[in-house]
Amino acid sequence: VVEMILVYDKGGKHGEICNTLMIPTGVEYKLIHDFTESVLEKEKPTSVMIYVDGKIEKPVEDLLLRERRDFLLILLMEKDIEINEKIRYSSEIVFLDLLDMNESRKRLRKALTSHIVRKLKTINDFTIYLAKNGIYPGTVFFTKPENTQAFMSLLLSVNINKKNLLIASRFNFALEMPEIFNDDNFVWVTDSIGAQRNRPVNLSFISDTIVKRMLEGKSSVVFVDVFDLLIVYHEFFEVARAFEQIKSAAIEKNSYLILVFSDNAMDSIQFGQITRFCQEWQPESIEDLEMRG
Structure with a gap:
């Protein structure tokens, strides 16, 4: 399976941060501004990263709460934000330090290589x-x-x-x-x-x-x-x-x-x-x- 990562940045406000974070990893990724079922079906990602800077919008939340999930979910946050616990405990959370992107990237690499949450495919x-x-x-x-x-x-x-x-x-x-x-x-x-x-x-x-x-x-x-x-x-x-x-x-x-x-x-x-x-x-x-x- 080829690693395909979707990076969802609603509104495109954090594109530069996402690129700074991702490019040195050498992993193929695609920055998207819409997160829909058709995008998931088309891209078939192995991992989905979502930049969370506020409440996750309902259509996105509904997609993440489906009982079957075939990708690793990684949430990028600058600070801890309250989210649905079914999403919180079925995802890797990477806290970003915008003043130290090397440290942030270390956390991301750890999340991407962890197999524990990745094996959680059923959400109930x-x-x-x-x-x-x-x-x-x-x-x-x-x-x-x-x-x-x-x-x-x-x-x-x-x-x-x-x-x-x-x-x-x-x-x-x-x-x-x-x-x-x-x-x-x-x-x-x-x-x-x-x-x-x-x-x-x-x-x-x-x-x-x-x-x-x-x-x-x-x-x-x-x-x-x-x-x-x-x-x-x-x-x-x-x-x-x-x-x-x-x-x-x-x-x-x-x-x-x-x-x-x-x-x-x-x-x-x-x-x-x-x-x-x-x-x-x-x-x-x-x-x-x-x-x-």
Whole structure:
């Protein structure tokens, strides 16, 4: 795919700034003053940059709020401007310092090469709720054990379809949170014997169960908190290999995946290996979407 960037500058007031920003990148771009559906269909951009210096006009906002979006949206701002949160959390925001265009260009390059927001192709309450809380599809996230409760509280939302979840944990959340979990969306990994229990010695069965559900499209939000237990029964590289299969399935299906790792459960080299190519999820608090109407 040839990188084609549309730079929308309503009214043409910022053409010089846009050119100063873009020309040194060497990337092909086209400056436009009208942003319409016909322009999108004709140009088929891989990225759209919009110079936001006030309220985004309704026809443009409507185009950006369509459920399917096939381009990376980058908003250029000189200062933070209030915009629809479905647009805010599905875009890269580049703050421009007009006195330091080199710094502005660094920020733009970072936005253009980031794959996290680019993989967010579907815009709806579910995807934006997760995005607002720092979770994007097709990217592997890892988090510390102390953030498990934050993730569980994230699930208590009208924007989450419980049928699309898959949680693997040593804690019996199906018993603790029956409002959310059942045998269809919960894998209990425990060394106690009984029905509906998955023993940690069965590493391949556990990982295969998770991968199969993801590849079948049954589970689009997957949270795996069993590493510390599995490492007691298996060599590090065996567990790491199983987790690589889970990561690959998430990337292939553009699913949401959060893996729980404690740096106390392995040495620093192992921690670096297993979290490589992962983004850390560090929630400060769980944010709801703004109420509408």
